[in-house]
Amino acid sequence: MKYQNYSDMLKAMAEPNRLKIIDLLSCGSLCACDILKHFDFSQPTLSHHMKILQKAGIVKAKKTGKWQHYWLDPNFITTFKQNTDSLLRADADCICHQAQN
Amino acid sequence: MKYQNYSDMLKAMAEPNRLKIIDLLSCGSLCACDILKHFDFSQPTLSHHMKILQKAGIVKAKKTGKWQHYWLDPNFITTFKQNTDSLLRADADCICHQAQN
DNA sequence: CGTTTACATAGATAGCCATCTATGTAAAGA
DNA sequence: TCTTTACATAGATGGCTATCTATGTAAACG
Structure with a gap:
């Protein structure tokens, strides 16, 4: 399916805590214990x-020693913005210019 | 809360059928019966x-006669893109540059 | 005025999800 | 080797959600 x-991605982002995690990671790599400090859960x-964030292709991870490091997948950033632009613009690819169903 | x-908005968008509805409305106004033709439910x-789309501020509606017309809220388009840019860019407003908790 | 059309609302249900506690595991340090 | 630290996994649970059927309502039409 097209969407x-x-x-x-939207589903994974549509949770305030996960949104905050993405915001934290937008500045660079962090380990789990550092992320956890910002939350109550x-x-x-x-x-x-x-x-969930990894499964959606938003976050990458690598374990080094005891620490699990997380960072934003660069592909996610470009793909997400691209999909957003495509969705909200009435261009030729828009579903409304195509046959129904 | 900031997010x-x-x-x-993300929660309302994070459903394939609602995403398709937004795509349909990105070309202009439609009534409910015309939207329904594109779906099986x-x-x-x-x-x-x-x-749900109205509550999230994504869609506006107006009833004229029998028909309920829907269209995308222009504020949604600008607000959503703005929030997305703000989230994915490591600028001074980023939470990681501020105090924890 | 009765019927049809285009919706909204009510109530029920099956499935998913965010959270917890309890526990396992692997690395590092004493 | 024992303990601590930094995670992951398992299992349970309460709450939300997408969907349905049944029904109400208001406009238009003949």
């Missing part, structure tokens, strides 16, 4: 959120 | 989705 990838809950 | 409005389900 599936973009919808997956438990560590397993953060782990859950990070997994 | 609440943006998160509400029932009429009450569309009514439910339109209410």
Whole structure:
């Protein structure tokens, strides 16, 4: 389906805590324990959120020693902005210019 | 909370059917019956989705005679793009440059 | 005035989701 | 080797949500 990838990204972003995580990571790489300091929920809950962000292609991760480092996937930034522009502009690719169903 | 409005928009958008509705409306105004032709779900389900899009400030509506007309709120388009840029750029307003919690 | 059309609302339900506690694991330090 | 630190995983739960059927309502039409 045309909207599936973009919808997956939006779904992952559509949670205030995950939005805050993305904002934190927009400045660079962080490990889980540093991210957790900004929140009130438990560590397993953060782990859950990070997994969702990775599955949606928003966040990349790498383990070095004890620390799990997270950062924004550069492809996500460009893809998301591109999809947003495409959605909100009435161009030739728009579904309303095509056959129904 | 800083992310609440943006998160509400994302939440409303994070559903493939509603994303398709936004795409349809990006070309201009449509009434409910015309939107419904593009989908397999029932009429009450569309009514439910339109209410969610209105509550999130994405869609405006006006009833004229029998027909309920819907169109994208121009403020949504600018606000959404602005919030997206703000989120994904590591500028001075970024949370990571401020005190924790 | 009865019927049709274009919706909205009510109530029910199955499935998903954010959170928790409890526990496992692997690396680092003493 | 024992303990601590930094995670991940499992399982449970309460709440939300997308969908349905049934029904109400208001406008238009004959």
